[in-house]
Structures are given as C-alpha cells and as structure tokens.
Amino acid sequence: MNIKLENIKKLEVTNPLKLDCGKTIKDFPLAYETYGKLNDNKDNAILVFHALTGDQFVTGTNPITNKEGWWITAVGPGKAIDTNKYFVICANVIGGCMGSLGPKDINPETKKPYGLDFPVITIKDMVRAQESLLEYLGIKKLLCATGGSMGGMQLLQFCATFPDKAFSAVPIACSSSHSAQNIALNELARQAIMADPVWDNGKYVLKNVQPKNGLAVARMVGHISYLSEKGMQEKFGRKLQEKADYEFSFNADFQVESYLRHQGYAFVERFDANSVLYITRAMDYFDLSKQFKGGLVEAFKNQKTKFLIISFSSDWLYTTKDNKDIVIALNASGADVSYSEIITDKGHDSFLLDEPEFLKTLKGFIDSMYEKFKNEKRI
Amino acid sequence: MKNLKMKKEFKVIADLLLNNSRVLDIGCGDGSLMHLLKIEKNIEVRGLELNQDNVQECIYKGLPVIQGNAETELHQFPDKSFDYVVLSQTLQAFYEPEKVLKNLLRIGKSVIISIPNFGYWKVRTKLLFFGKMPVTKTLPNTWYNTPNLHMCTIKDLFNFCDEKNIIIKKVIGVNENKTSLIKKSNLEIKNLFSKVGIFLIS
Numbered sequence: 336m337n338i339k340l341e342n343i344k345k346l347e348v349t350n351p352l353k354l355d356c357g358k359t360i361k362d363f364p365l366a367y368e369t370y371g372k373l374n375d376n377k378d379n380a381i382l383v384f385h386a387l388t389g390d391q392f393v394t395g396t397n398p399i400t401n402k403e404g405w406w407i408t409a410v411g412p413g414k415a416i417d418t419n420k421y422f423v424i425c426a427n428v429i430g431g432c433m434g435s436l437g438p439k440d441i442n443p444e445t446k447k448p449y450g451l452d453f454p455v456i457t458i459k460d461m462v463r464a465q466e467s468l469l470e471y472l473g474i475k476k477l478l479c480a481t482g483g484s485m486g487g488m489q490l491l492q493f494c495a496t497f498p499d500k501a502f503s504a505v506p507i508a509c510s511s512s513h514s515a516q517n518i519a520l521n522e523l524a525r526q527a528i529m530a531d532p533v534w535d536n537g538k539y540v541l542k543n544v545q546p547k548n549g550l551a552v553a554r555m556v557g558h559i560s561y562l563s564e565k566g567m568q569e570k571f572g573r574k575l576q577e578k579a580d581y582e583f584s585f586n587a588d589f590q591v592e593s594y595l596r597h598q599g600y601a602f603v604e605r606f607d608a609n610s611v612l613y614i615t616r617a618m619d620y621f622d623l624s625k626q627f628k629g630g631l632v633e634a635f636k637n638q639k640t641k642f643l644i645i646s647f648s649s650d651w652l653y654t655t656k657d658n659k660d661i662v663i664a665l666n667a668s669g670a671d672v673s674y675s676e677i678i679t680d681k682g683h684d685s686f687l688l689d690e691p692e693f694l695k696t697l698k699g700f701i702d703s704m705y706e707k708f709k710n711e712k713r714i
Numbered sequence: 715m716k717n718l719k720m721k722k723e724f725k726v727i728a729d730l731l732l733n734n735s736r737v738l739d740i741g742c743g744d745g746s747l748m749h750l751l752k753i754e755k756n757i758e759v760r761g762l763e764l765n766q767d768n769v770q771e772c773i774y775k776g777l778p779v780i781q782g783n784a785e786t787e788l789h790q791f792p793d794k795s796f797d798y799v800v801l802s803q804t805l806q807a808f809y810e811p812e813k814v815l816k817n818l819l820r821i822g823k824s825v826i827i828s829i830p831n832f833g834y835w836k837v838r839t840k841l842l843f844f845g846k847m848p849v850t851k852t853l854p855n856t857w858y859n860t861p862n863l864h865m866c867t868i869k870d871l872f873n874f875c876d877e878k879n880i881i882i883k884k885v886i887g888v889n890e891n892k893t894s895l896i897k898k899s900n901l902e903i904k905n906l907f908s909k910v911g912i913f914l915i916s
Contacts, residue, residue, distance in 0.1 A: 641778070643773065659782075659790070662780060662790065663790040666790050666791055666792070667790075667792050667795075669795070672778060673769075673778045673780060674779075674781050674782070675766070675769050675770070675773070676781055677766075692766065695770060699770060699773045699774035700773050702774075703773065703774060703775065703776035704776065706776065707776055
C-alpha cells in the first residue's frame with residue numbers, strides 16, 4: 336500500500352479522546368468526505384458509518400483508488416440516499432488507513448510509525464472520535480444515521496452513546512455483539528497476516544513493505560463470508576477460469592479461485608495489514624449489552640431515535656436472528672422500531688449491491704423521516 | 715374495493731380506542747388502520763406484518779412496522795406493553811388461534827378482535843340450500859384456497875371467551891354501514907344478521 340493522502344479532507348481533532356483501553360489520543364487527524372449540500376435549516380444531514388474495509392469515499396470516484404465509492408448503489412444523485420436532497424457525511428474510522436489516525440501513522444513519542452504500539456481501539460472509540468466532526472460541521476441533530484455490517488455496529492453504539500443525536504437510524508445487516516463464529520473468522524484473517532514473515536510483528540511499516548500474501552488471504556476469508564453458499568454456487572459453480580480442462584497444477588483453475596485471488600491482491604493495494612488487525616479486534620470486542628449492565632434493553636432506554644432494522648435472508652455472517660435480537664431489545668425498551676427482512680441469495684454483501692427491494696425500503700424510510708423531521712422542527 | 719369495505723370496520727375499531735394510547739396492529743396490512751388511528755386519535759401505533767410489499771408500504775407512509783409472523787413472533791413484545799392490541803379479521807387464519815389469543819391478551823391491556831361471522835344468514839343458507847362451502851363478500855375464497863383454517867361465528871367466540879374467563883367488554887356487530895351492540899340477550903339474532911363481529915376483551 337503506497338497511497339498519497341495529502342489532498343483529502345481532514346479534521347484535526349484537538350480534544351483528547353480517552354480510549355476504552357485506558358490510553359488517550361489527542362491532536363489526531365479524522366479524514367472525512369461529504370456529498371450534497373447542508374441546507375440552511377441543517378435538517379438534511381445523513382451520517383454514514385463504513386464497514387471493516389470501507390472508507391469515507393461513499394460514492395462518486397474514490398480519489399485514492401480511482402474506483403467507484405463503496406456504496407455507489409445506494410448513495411448519489413437520484414439514488415436511495417439522494418445527494419441532491421441530503422447532505423451525506425462519512426468519516427474514516429480511527430485505526431483505519433485512509434487518512435484517520437491509524438497504526439501506519441507516526442507515533443509522536445518515538446517519531447516512528449506506530450505499528451503494534453498503536454492503542455487497541457473499540458467500536459465505541461471509533462464512534463466517539465466522530466462526534467467532533469458533527470460539531471465541526473455545525474450539525475446538532477442528524478436526519479438519519481446509517482451503516483451496514485461494522486457500520487451498523489458503530490451506529491448502534493452511536494445511538495446508545497448519543498441518544499439524541501439522530502432523528503432516525505437504519506442499522507443494516509449487523510449485530511449487537513460478535514458471535515463465536517464472527518470472532519473465529521476474524522481470527523483466521525489476523526492469523527493469515529501474522530503468519531506472513533514480512534509482517535514481522537507489525538514492524539513492516541518501518542521498512543515500507545506490506546505483508547501482501549497474508550493480507551490477501553485475510554481478504555479472501557472475508558469474501559467467502561460475504562457470499563451465501565447458494566449465491567457462490569450460482570455465480571461460480573465449478574466453472575473453470577479461461578480454460579477448457581483442469582491444468583493438473585495449483586494455478587487458479589476454478590473461477591472461484593481466480594475471484595478470491597483477484598479480490599485478495601486488489602485489496603493489498605489500498606489497505607494496511609495492521610489496520611485489519613486493529614479493526615477486526617474492535618469488532619470482536621463489540622458487545623453492546625456488556626456496556627449496559629441491564630443488557631441490550633438498557634442500552635436503548637429512553638431512545639427517541641426512530642429505527643429501521645434491515646437484514647438479508649441469506650446473510651450467515653450477521654443473520655436475520657442477530658438483527659431480530661436488536662429489534663426485540665428496541666421493542667422491549669419501547670423504542671420506535673421498524674424491521675424488514677429482504678429475501679435474497681446474495682448473502683451479507685447484499686447491502687452493497689443493487690438490491691431493488693432493499694434500496695426501495697431504505698429510500699422510503701429516509702424520505703418519510705425527512706418529512707417528519709421537518710414538521711417536528713417547524714413545531 | 716377492499717379498502718372501502720374495510721373502512722366501516724376500521725371506524726368502529728377507532729371509536730373503541732382511547733386517544734393518545736399505544737396500539738399494536740397485528741397483521742396491519744398496508745397500514746390503513748394505523749394511519750387512521752394516528753391522524754384521528756393521535757394514537758402511537760406499531761404494526762406487525764408478514765407481507766414484504768405491505769411492510770414497504772407502511773415504511774413509505776412513515777408508519778413503524780415490524781416484518782414478522784404473528785403465529786411465531788409475538789414473544790418479542792413485552793407483557794402489557796400496549797394499551798390495545800388489534801387483530802383485524804385474521805384470527806381464523808392462524809394454526810393455533812387459542813395460543814395467539816393468549817399472547818395478545820398478554821401483550822395488550824385490552825384486545826380488539828374482529829372476525830368474519832360464519833353465522834351470518836347468507837353463509838348459513840349457502841351451506842344449507844346449495845350444500846357448498848360459502849363464498850361471500852366477507853369470505854371471498856373457495857374451500858381449496860382459503861387462508862381461513864378456523865372459521866367461527868360470533869356466538870362461538872362469545873362462548874369461547876366465557877369458557878376461558880376472558881372478560882368481554884363490548885361486542886359490536888357490523889352489517890354494511892349498520893352497527894349494533896351485541897349482548898347475551900340478543901346474541902342469537904345478531905349472530906344471524908352480522909357480517910362481522912368486533913370484540914373488545916381483556
């Protein structure tokens with residue numbers, strides 16, 4: 336990974352942030368991007384939280400990778416989250432590698448890149464770091480906050496920590512705590528990175544190299560978990576990659592192998608291996624009910640935010656049941672909650688794809704919330 | 715057409731509910747009743763609906779709705795978490811209506827149930843004179859494609875509540891645009907002339 340991050344928007348966060356691990360960070364950069372225009376009433380702001388390997392470049396062309404933004408299916412002019420109408424904000428999480436403070440940055444104490452000296456961060460730390468951005472942009476209350484996967488976890492944390500900062504919220508395909516299987520898959524990704532000799536206890540950053548092989552395998556693990564068994568079978572089956580028969584070798588004979596290798600090695604170009612370790616750790620530590628002694632119901636007590644939870648039927652990473660548990664807790668706490676399960680074969684990835692039923696539901700909810708929010712503000 | 719027909723029933727249900735209360739509408743469809751209750755009585759509404767298109771319709775209207783099956787997913791609602799639970803013309807479609815009813819009484823301080831009345835005279839005569847399963851405006855399906863598994867009459871539900879010690883607060887019979895109060899004393903005749911029965915129980 337060798338990318339130039341000079342020309343992106345960054346907020347220098349001066350307020351010290353005491354992390355869950357006990358350490359404090361201050362004067363750190365928080366990289367972000369915005370789309371659309373904040374109106375005079377400041378009632379059209381939507382905050383998007385990105386997932387594990389996402390970044391602040393939600394839509395349009397990512398200026399770093401020159402590829403489409405990761406949520407171009409849902410966000411943009413005329414899209415479900417219409418940037419002609421709404422002001423969309425997204426920040427790179429701390430621990431990430433797209434401009435916000437992360438393990439590849441210089442440690443002011445040693446004047447060398449952090450590597451594993453970077454403090455272990457949590458989902459709550461990520462969310463609290465983003466509060467300054469809303470303050471900086473002058474937004475008292477968001478029309479909506481949304482995010483899928485780890486973005487959804489950040490959103491649940493955001494609502495629990497700041498119960499009055501969002502008028503509405505759409506957590507998508509997420510969970511209120513990581514399951515044993517979720518942790519196991521993340522551990523597989525971490526072990527792949529750490530088994531690469533180039534990784535060298537995270538010190539590769541000093542030598543300006545990257546444990547490419549390990550990082551690519553970590554990404555492959557992720558990609559398997561993002562697809563459903565049926566979706567994968569339909570997409571690849573046993574099809575061979577540009578060849579008529581087996582090669583009797585260990586080259587990528589099957590299309591599915593070729594796909595995984597491509598995804599793995601493309602990822603290496605834009606992501607930092609230590610960031611994967613830190614961010615997956617934050618996900619594993621996430622357990623909202625643990626923070627609130629009364630459990631999940633307690634986490635959503637006095638919640639004024641109007642929720643729409645969305646799950647995908649073939650998602651086995653964050654299942655319909657995981658999502659329904661959130662709905663049950665919100666119901667038990669008396670919160671205003673809607674829930675929809677989108678029927679699809681496309682697995683966890685569905686929230687990033689052009690899934691018409693999903694996008695229609697998302698649009699319908701946000702547009703109706705905008706009308707309500709405007710009316711409420713008028714009164 | 716269905717909406718027009720439903721409207722009278724919804725009005726009757728709306729009249730039974732107190733302003734500013736909390737209502738859970740089981741099988742809320744496209745949210746017509748929820749919308750009515752919210753606009754006219756400032757009621758805090760929640761819906762439970764199985765059908766994806768209906769769920770979307772409710773979300774478009776800004777009505778809170780949870781996609782799910784009332785037969786299996788009522789456990790998610792805490793005890794006495796609503797002032798009223800409304801079940802409009804679906805009790806007969808459940809596999810285990812008794813179990814569902816028990817759950818409704820657990821969730822709501824009061825419960826409103828409406829049923830298509832199988833004791834209505836037209837229904838009775840169809841079976842009596844033609845020897846065929848009745849198809850009427852309120853019961854539009856034929857025997858092989860009807861979702862109704864447990865048809866009952868107003869009298870049946872009345873007796874059921876008595877047997878199970880469920881308190882009947884009010885029963886209203888609906889026939890087209892006419893409504894009438896049903897009591898033990900006029901049960902036989904009202905059971906014959908009401909197309910729909912609406913029960914307020916607790």
